[in-house]
Amino acid sequence: xxxxxxxxxxxxxxxxxxxxxxxxxxxxxxxxxxxxxxxxxxxxxxxxxxxxxxxxxxxxxxxxxxxxxxxxxxxxxxxxxxxxxxxxxxxxxxxxxxxxxxxxxxxxxxxxxxxxxxxxxxxxxxxxxxxxxxxxxxxxxxxxxxxxxxxxxxxxxxxxxxxxxxxxxxxxxxxxxxxxxxxxxxxxxxxxxxxxxxxxxxxxxxxxxxxxx
Amino acid sequence: xxxxxxxxxxxxxxxxxxxxxxxxxxxxxxxxxxxxxxxxxxxxxxxxxxxxxxxxxxxxxxxxxxxxxxxxxxxxxxxxxxxxxxxxxxxxxxxxxxxxxxxxxxxxxxxxxxxxxxxxxxxxxxxxxxxxxxxxxxxxxxxxxxxxxxxxxxxxxxxxxxxxxxxxxxxxxxxxxxxxxxxxxxxxxxxxxxxxxxxxxxxxxxxxxxxxx
Numbered sequence: 001x002x003x004x005x006x007x008x009x010x011x012x013x014x015x016x017x018x019x020x021x022x023x024x025x026x027x028x029x030x031x032x033x034x035x036x037x038x039x040x041x042x043x044x045x046x047x048x049x050x051x052x053x054x055x056x057x058x059x060x061x062x063x064x065x066x067x068x069x070x071x072x073x074x075x076x077x078x079x080x081x082x083x084x085x086x087x088x089x090x091x092x093x094x095x096x097x098x099x100x101x102x103x104x105x106x107x108x109x110x111x112x113x114x115x116x117x118x119x120x121x122x123x124x125x126x127x128x129x130x131x132x133x134x135x136x137x138x139x140x141x142x143x144x145x146x147x148x149x150x151x152x153x154x155x156x157x158x159x160x161x162x163x164x165x166x167x168x169x170x171x172x173x174x175x176x177x178x179x180x181x182x183x184x185x186x187x188x189x190x191x192x193x194x195x196x197x198x199x200x201x202x203x204x205x206x207x208x209x210x211x212x213x
Numbered sequence: 214x215x216x217x218x219x220x221x222x223x224x225x226x227x228x229x230x231x232x233x234x235x236x237x238x239x240x241x242x243x244x245x246x247x248x249x250x251x252x253x254x255x256x257x258x259x260x261x262x263x264x265x266x267x268x269x270x271x272x273x274x275x276x277x278x279x280x281x282x283x284x285x286x287x288x289x290x291x292x293x294x295x296x297x298x299x300x301x302x303x304x305x306x307x308x309x310x311x312x313x314x315x316x317x318x319x320x321x322x323x324x325x326x327x328x329x330x331x332x333x334x335x336x337x338x339x340x341x342x343x344x345x346x347x348x349x350x351x352x353x354x355x356x357x358x359x360x361x362x363x364x365x366x367x368x369x370x371x372x373x374x375x376x377x378x379x380x381x382x383x384x385x386x387x388x389x390x391x392x393x394x395x396x397x398x399x400x401x402x403x404x405x406x407x408x409x410x411x412x413x414x415x416x417x418x419x420x421x422x423x424x425x426x
Contacts, residue, residue, distance in 0.1 A: 003216040126339035
């Protein structure tokens with residue numbers, strides 16, 4: 001599948017069918033995730049694949065409760081885009097256990113030579129996650145990049161028996177899409193590109209910036 | 214171009230020709246970068262494109278000096294992979310000004326609703342950077358994801374007139390490749406995949422983990 005078409009139609013897929021995903025496809029996703037670059041090619045990434053129903057249910061329950069409480073604490077959305085986004089977050093959080101597969105992208109809490117981990121680690125884990133999602137799209141699988149795991153970090157670490165020196169970057173529910181892939185909606189390039197220096201700040205004000213994905 | 218071939222051959226391209234890159238191609242790269250997801254589709258990213266020779270030279274000079282000093286401070290490499298990696302870092306740092314284009318991927322220092330910025334921001338900027346590099350590869354352009362900019366953050370911010378509430382995630386030198394694209398070399402999938410839980414730690418010891426990119 002053409003790379004440009006993949007990127008243009010790689011929507012966050014928050015609605016997934018319960019049908020199982022072949023193990024070989026999961027391995028393919030991890031293969032392509034690991035084609036991403038990493039600082040000094042350290043490749044310090046690990047992928048925990050959860051398909052066990054009971055584990056998914058525990059993860060889904062705790063995150064569903066916490067995201068529901070969080071969204072309830074937001075001010076009421078004053079526009080349609082925010083309303084849809086809240087709804088999408090809730091749907092995703094409350095249906096995590098229904099995804100046939102959860103993939104947790106993990107990395108070490110520190111690096112050789114005492115490099116500052118915070119950004120250096122993310123600089124390899126998030127490109128890998130992006131490759132994984134593009135590969136999923138090309139195979140016809142839906143995915144969403146979420147950091148919901150942060151809301152139940154200690155519980156998930158315990159259930160998955162993660163060592164203390166491993167942290168979770170993000171969690172991707174994966175499955176066959178229950179909605180169509182379609183073009184993502186984004187701000188025009190002119191609004192985010194700056195030639196030679198920052199120049200006038202063209203960033204639109206909050207409220208204009210969140211068309212529906 | 215097929216998305217899997219793009220990912221498999223998207224090597225860090227540290228050697229670039231000085232030939233100019235059409236403006237339309239740069240706009241295409243930013244277009245595809247912005248197909249990436251972002252938390253709640255906030256799309257809080259900006260791309261500063263530097264082609265001005267004097268600005269590139271200033272950036273290249275300061276980073277070249279600092280990376281050279283940093284690499285000199287490392288213990289001497291005790292294996293070929295580390296030696297090549299050091300050499301690659303030095304070459305890249307010392308030749309930044311020769312790249313026809315430097316793209317700085319930027320984002321806000323904080324987000325609406327007081328979300329913790331540190332990880333949330335990286336969770337959208339690095340996927341965008343990955344999309345940008347894949348699009349470059351598909352167009353035949355070479356790129357490298359570098360965070361060298363961190364070594365001269367205050368200078369670069371001043372020269373590019375970045376507002377205080379904007380930070381730089383990474384800097385990508387872009388240009389026509391002076392080497393062949395080729396398959397990236399990575400650890401086998403079996404070493405980084407964990408089914409259902411962490412299970413025995415299969416991560417190889419340091420020293421085995423950096424085959425040449």
